Amino acid sequence: MxxxxxxxxxxxxxxxxxxxxxxxxxxxxxxxxxxxxxxSCAMKNIPDWARKVGHNVEVEEVDDGEWEIxxxxxx
Amino acid sequence: MNExxxxxxxxxxxxxxxxxPFTYVTGAVLLSVFQIAIFASSGNPxxxxxxxxxxxxxxxxxxxxxxxxxxxxSDAASQATLESGVLNNGASLQDFGIIIGAFLxxxxxxxxxxxxxxxWRQVIAAVLGGLLMGxxxxxxxxxxxxxxxxxISSLSLSGWVFAAAxxxxxxxxxxxxxxxxx
Numbered sequence: 001m002x003x004x005x006x007x008x009x010x011x012x013x014x015x016x017x018x019x020x021x022x023x024x025x026x027x028x029x030x031x032x033x034x035x036x037x038x039x040s041c042a043m044k045n046i047p048d049w050a051r052k053v054g055h056n057v058e059v060e061e062v063d064d065g066e067w068e069i070x071x072x073x074x075x
Numbered sequence: 076m077n078e079x080x081x082x083x084x085x086x087x088x089x090x091x092x093x094x095x096p097f098t099y100v101t102g103a104v105l106l107s108v109f110q111i112a113i114f115a116s117s118g119n120p121x122x123x124x125x126x127x128x129x130x131x132x133x134x135x136x137x138x139x140x141x142x143x144x145x146x147x148x149s150d151a152a153s154q155a156t157l158e159s160g161v162l163n164n165g166a167s168l169q170d171f172g173i174i175i176g177a178f179l180x181x182x183x184x185x186x187x188x189x190x191x192x193x194x195w196r197q198v199i200a201a202v203l204g205g206l207l208m209g210x211x212x213x214x215x216x217x218x219x220x221x222x223x224x225x226x227i228s229s230l231s232l233s234g235w236v237f238a239a240a241x242x243x244x245x246x247x248x249x250x251x252x253x254x255x256x257x
Contacts (some may be wrong), residue, residue, distance in 0.1 A: 010193040014249070015256050022257065038188055040181075044096055065181070065188030 002028070005034045008042065009066070016042040017049060020071070024055070027073045035069040036062075043067050084185075093183050103186065117165045120229060122221030123173070124212040126166040132157055147213070196255060215240075 006023050008016035019047045023033055035046060046069050056072035063072050083089050097105070110121040132142045136157075142148045148157060161167050181187045192198060214217040215237060217226065223241060226234025 010191040011196075011256075015252065018253065018257060038190055040096065040186060063188075065186040 001030050001032070003032045003034065006033060008035055008037045008039075010038065011042075012039050013041045013045065017045050020046050020069075021049065024050075024053075024071065024073060029073055029075065031073050033071045033073070035071065036066070037069065038066045040065070043069070046071075081221040093180075094185075106224075107228070110225065112151065114225075119165070120221070120225035121169070122166055122217055122225060123170060125221055126164065126170050128208060128213060129156060129164060129167065130161070133161060151179065200255070 004023065006019060011019070016035065016039060018023050020033070020035050023035075024032055027033060032057065035042075037043060037046070043059060050057045050069075050071045053075070058070045058071055060068045060070065062068050078183050084094075113119075113121045125233045130146065132145075132148060135142060142157070143154070148154065156164055178187075208218070212222070216233070217223070217237070218240065219237075223234055226237060228234075
């Protein structure tokens with residue numbers, strides 16, 4: 001049940017999604033990844049991808065134009 | 076005052092219409108309706124980057140240059156557009172509308188942020204990519220709006236040719252992206 005972070009601030013699509021996919025592959029089941037983003041389309045495509053794969057996803061707005069996507073690896 | 080804004084932030088319609096992004100389908104329908112409106116009112120299909128070439132010419136003229144002899148601007152219609160100025164150019168006004176609209180939308184959603192530049196790589200890629208896209212759009216007779224979106228919606232074969240080329244370009248682009256930005 002480890003928690004990892006991924007800093008994608010200042011990164012534009014599709015880099016945050018590509019980095020998230022790569023990082024998620026390294027995690028064990030039950031681990032949590034927190035992705036920091038400030039690109040609004042990543043706020044849509046990362047959760048879309050993660051839900052499609054079957055992970056638990058939550059998006060938190062931490063500041064104006066800044067979000068944290070919390071992904072729990074389920075498979 | 077703060078209380079007032081907190082109340083708005085929790086309002087369902089504010090969240091639905093202004094705060095949360097529209098679905099792709101909603102966006103597609105709105106784009107279709109508005110491009111029909113542009114075509115019906117101006118007589119020209121929607122385009123974005125065509126106006127950039129005129130902006131370049133106007134800026135060049137500000138510094139005393141002349142594009143009268145340039146092949147790209149040599150026809151009568153281009154000369155007339157250049158002479159009548161930016162405020163009489165519908166395509167330019169539409170582009171200003173995009174910039175102002177996007178700015179308003181991000182402010183209303185309370186999501187405005189000046190982003191940090193992470194590396195020189197980003198700067199080089201943005202400048203190179205911008206130049207290539209601008210130059211390519213002029214050679215191709217439009218960008219993904221003028222040539223692709225308006226092309227296909229006018230039942231023009233060129234729109235589909237553009238789409239095929241776009242896929243090839245996006246494929247190469249994503250390989251380069253994975254190589255230099257991952």
